[in-house]
Amino acid sequence: MKISFVGTFPPRECGIGTFTKNLYDAVNSAPGADGPNTALVVAMDDNGQHYDYPKEVKLTIRQEEQADYLEAASFINISGADICVLQHEFGIFGGQNGIYILPFLYRLKIPLIVTLHTVLKNPSYNERAVMIEICKIAQRVVVMTRKAVDMLMEEYGVAESKIEQIAHGVPDIQFDQQSVKKEFKLLSRKVLLTFGFIGRNKGIEIALKALPAVVAKYPQLVYIVLGKTHPNVIRHSGEEYRIFLLGLVKKLGIEKHVIFMNEFVDQTELFKYLSASDIYITPYTNEAQITSGTLSYAIGAGSAVISTPYWHAAELLSEGRGRLFPFNDVQALSEVFLDLLDHPDTMMQLRSNAFNYGREITWPKIGAKYAKLAEKIVSEQPDVQAETETILDLLALPPFLLDHVQRLTDDTGIIQHAKYGIPNLKEGYCLDDNARALLMVLMTYKRNKNPLALKLSPTYLSYINYMQNPDGAFRNFLSFNRNFLDEVGSEDSFGRTIWALGYLLGNAPNDAYYQTGRDIFFDASPNFVKLQSIRSIANTIVGICHYLKSNSGDEGMIEVLRQLTNRLMVDYELNRTDDWHWYESLLAYDNAFLPLAMLHAAEFLNDERVNQIALESMEFLSKITLNNGYLSIVGNEKWYLKDGESSMFAQQPLDALAMVLMFHQAFRLTSDPAYVQQLNTCFMWFLGENDLRISLYDFETKGCCDGLERYGVNRNQGAESTLAYLISHLSVLEAFEELTKLKAAHP
Incomplete structure (x- = not known):
C-alpha cells in the first residue's frame, strides 16, 4: 500500500x-x-x-x-x-x-x-x-x-x-539515568525538566515561583528549560516572554538552579535529557490542550511527571502514571515537588508506571x-469524490427565515452593510438593496403569504419612490440621517430597480402597491432606451418581461424590449468568436444576468436568434463556472479577460444569484429538468459547495456572508449578500414545485 x-x-x-x-x-x-x-x-x-x-x-x-x-x-x-x-x-x-x-x-x-x-x-x-x-x-x-x-x-x-x-x-529510545547524568555532569543534582516550544501558555513562571521552597531543602536541585521560543511568538512578541522569565529567575534569587537552553534538539538528545531528569513538569496555564507531544514523550521515557490538569494530562496521567496540581497554584506545586523528592519510592513507582505504559505507545506499535x-x-473501497449529481433535497435546506433582513431594516429602508451580523448604520442605504429587498419580499409573499414580508414591502417601495428624480431616474445612496449622497445613481442601480418594479407589476399583493409601482415604473420608462451599461440593460429587460407577463398587450413596451434586446445582440455579435461566446471581451460581475435577460426576452419576441444567443452564452458561462461539479464564480478581484485566466477570489453572492435565476428561466423556457439540477448546484454555492468548501449562510444570524476572499470568507453580512441568498432560496423552492408539476403532467 x-x-x-x-x-x-x-x-x-x-x-x-x-x-x-x-x-x-x-x-x-x-x-x-x-x-x-x-x-x-x-x-x-x-x-x-x-x-x-x-x-x-x-x-x-x-x-x-x-x-x-x-x-x-x-x-x-x-x-x-x-x-x-x-x-x-x-x-x-x-x-x-x-x-x-x-x-x-x-x-x-x-x-x-x-x-x-x-x-x-x-x-x-x-x-x-x-x-x-x-x-x-x-x-x-x-x-x-x-x-x-x-x-x-x-x-x-x-x-x-x-x-x-x-x-x-513515542520513540523507542532508552538510556540509563546514571549514565546520561554523568554525561551531562549532573550526577550530584536532582533534575527537573520542561521541554518544548516556549510561550506564555506554558506556565513556566509557575514552576519558577515554586522553586525557592524546594531548593531551600534540596540545594542540589536544577531546573532545565529546554526549547526555543515558539516561532509564532517570535514573530509577534520577540523574546519578551523569555526575557520575563530570566528577570523572574533573578528576582527569585534562583539563578544557580535554573538553566535555559534555547535549542531545538533531536529526539536522541531529547531522550537523554528526559532520562537524566528526576521529575518532568508541564505547568500549562489552561485546560484547553487536547494533545501534548512533550507529555507523551515524557511518559514514553519513563519520567515522573507533574502537570496541571489540562485535558491530555488529566487522561494520560491517570492510573498512577503521574501527579496533577491545580492551575496557577504555586504552593501546591511546591508541595508536590517536595513530596516526590522526600519519597523516592513513590517517585520510582510513577516512573515505572509511566515507562510500562510508554512501551504500549512506541512508534512501531x-x-x-x-x-x-x-x-x-x-x-x-469508498467512492471518494464520485462525480455524482447533487440531488435536490428540500429537506436539506435551511429554513427560509427573514430574521437578518428584519434586523437590517428600519423605517427608512434596508441598511446596505453590516459588521458581521450587526447593521452598520454608518454606511446608510442604497437603491440597489432596497430594490432587491422589495423583490424578495414580494416573492416571499406570493409563495406563502408571509405577513412579515407584506409588512416590509411598503418600506422598500417608499424608499424607491423617495429616491426617484423628476426625470424618472433615481438617486442611489442615502445617509443614515436621510441626506442624499448623490444626484443620480448608477445605471446598474436603475436597472435593478426596474427589475423589482416589473416584478411588482406582475405580482402585486394589492392595488395600492400596484398603482404606486406603476407610477414609478412608467415615470422611469423614458430612460430605458437611454441606458448604456450592458448590465443595466439586462436588468431592465428582465423587469420589462415581468411586467409583460400580466400586460402582454402593451405593444409600446414590447418594442422597447426589442430595442434593448437588440443592443445586447449587437454586443454579442461584436465580441463573439469561435471560442468566446460572450457579450464583452471579459467576464466581470453579475455575468449570468446577460443570458438571463436574453432568456426572458425569448419568451416575448419570437426571435430564434435571441433564443440561440441566450442558450449559447449560457452554455459558455456554464463551462467556465461549473466544470468541477460545483459553482466556481469568476472572482471580482481580477475578473476573467479573454485569453486570460479566471480570477478565483472576491466571489460575490450576487453572481451566484444570477446563475440560479438564469437556470430557473432556462427551465421555464425549455422544460428541461437538467436545468433544475444546475440551478441547485449553483444554489449550493451558498451552503458550502464552492472553491473554499465552506458555507456562506450563517445558521446563527440567518444572514449570508459577503463573499469568498483570498483569506477565506468575508464574515460581514450585508443586505446584498443576504438578499441574494434569500432570492436564490425562493427560486429553488419555485423550481422544485414547477418540476414536480411537470413530472406529474408527463409521468
Missing part, C-alpha cells in the same frame, strides 16, 4: 513535523497486507520559508499560496497513492483559520485519514466551520484522547463510528495501528 502524508516535516522545527516524520517512518516499517508499505510526503512551508527537505518529500505547499494546495491535490491523485494521511493543526495551513486546506481535500480522489492535533471546545464560527468540513470529508478522523472523541461528537456532530482513538506515539486502519479503509 502506498500512503501520502501531508503536514509539516523536518528540518522545519515543529512538533507536528516531528510527528509526521515519526509516523512516516513507523508506517513504512509496518508490515502491509500485500507486502511492504511505501510512502511519500507533501510538506507545508511557512511564511516564505523554504527548507532543505529529505528525498521523501516530493512536493511542498507554501502556506499562503492557494494554487499550491490545488497542485498538491493533483499530484497526489496521480502519484499512485492509495490513501492520504493529513496532520491538522490550526496555524499550519493558509487562509482564514486554515481554510485553504478544504479545496485541497475536496479535490482528492483517494480516501483520507485526518489526525487532529487540536480540538477546540469553544471554536470561532470559522474554526467550527472548517473543522466540520474536514471531518465530513475524511473517511476517518484520528484523535489521541477520549476527551477529543467526546468533544468531536458533542461540539461538532461527528459520528463516533468515524472517529479512531490512537495515542500519540502506533505505526502498525495507522497502517491497519489505512488498509481497512482502502479495502472498503
